[in-house]
Amino acid sequence: MVVYIGFIAIFLFFAVTLYDDGFLTQRNLTNILLQTAPATIMAIGLVFALSAGEIDLSFGSIVAVSALTVAVVLQDYPLIVGVAAGLGVGVAIGALNGVLVAYLKLPSFLVTLATMGLFAGIARSMTDLRSVPVMNETFTGIFGSGKLFSLPSLVIWTAIGVGVGHLVYRQTRFGAHVLATGDNPRAALVTGIKVARIRLYVLMISGFTAGMAGLLYAGRLQAAKYTLGESDLMTVIAAVIVGGTALNGGKGSIIGALLGSLLMGMLNNGLILMNLRVSDQMIVRGLIILLAVAVSLRDSKR
């Protein structure tokens, strides 16, 4: 699969060219892992949505709303309430998307395009564009800077997310029904699969993972702002596609999405270490993503 080759190729390229800039240091590599954690979690949800033949464009806005919700709630309430509120908001927005798509039969592209704008606006108005600090140290420990057996919590969350995601996707009836729904909805329907319910659930999962990503952002940065998740849309979609998930459903990989996400993280990191201007970084990143997506789509057609 292309993502493995691309992953190794980009890693080796940066390892050689950026050796003196410290690309290979443990600190830098750990940093890449920490920075990609939220994107990887979002990518897991997107794999489910795409595999069922739907798309979610709103997850970036959900990230911001969820992070702000956690930050605001934690000012007055204990940890558990904040976490529940943050994740709950994500699932609720996912359910809104899901109901519109599954039962009102609106195309998910348009529904989530609209809710993306809607909740980006709500995120802005929630705190009048202000950043909200997160003071709860238990929270920032669990979802940000903490460690367990010397493993950073963000790495643990990534591992849990990928592990559970992969298991559900590959080894459960639900996962099989998601793939069948995206592959051939009519076949799924006539064999008794509840296609509408699957569509609702995958968008709820995508909302949940976006909410989780919001928690991880708030934990790592110890603050929430409406801009969180804003720039993740392209990165996450690219990571998922490069990782071998089909845009039109029926095929995908959670492990591939993880590698795709790490690949995007390395790319970001390497371009920064190269001292490129932000504008140039965007151009180079865009071109590389274009190339990577083109190659993976070609690869998957065979």
Place this chain on the structure above:
Amino acid sequence: MSEQKNLLSLRNIHKAFGGVIAIQDFSLDLKAGEIVALVGDNGAGKSTLIKIISGVYTPTSGDIELDGEAISFRDASTARAKGIEVVYQDLALADQQPVFMNMFLGRELTKPPFGLLDKQRMREESQQLVDELDVRIPSAASTISELSGGQRQGIAIARATHWASKLVLLDEPTAALGVAETARVEDQIAKLKEKNLAILIISHSLDQVFKLSDRICVLRRGKQIGVRETKNTDKNEIVSMITGVA
């Protein structure tokens, strides 16, 4: 052997869509181990009838009896639960999934303690099923999109027979196939008789109908023109029944 009981009885089935009458006063009995062919021109009502028997449509009036028991299907899944399976014209296969997942689509096997998919058992059972029907595929783990039209048709038929305990409905099973593949699929259908299933087949090919069926039922514009024992009729009679030209 004593006279066999009817497995499926359709009595005075009537179906109208608004003011349009699709099926008018249709009656037919099917026995286990019997192949009945349903023939008629386009729009004669064959597919509507299949949809009524498989629970997709509810008849406007008339009775359906399965194994002597009056039934009314609310939807396709209740018909499935009663042992009626359909091989659709488009096959209803998920192309990017492996053969064994298609075979168990919507009815996947799981294993304790966590209820995860039992892929090994599904693979083995699928292999056994396709071998039984002599559908030659590279393996039960092959992806559907790698298979030929005849192999796909074979998979769809194997799936239906695996789950059908009583009746298999086949809608144009060889319409898209070449000569050699058609012959293979016809062999597979003939084997279903040995499993003591009742089979109702829609086909446009009279050669096929005469090769496979025990009885032929002719429909024209929603009306039942007649039912003939295949061995006591010929193509000329059937053609004139279909077209209405003597």
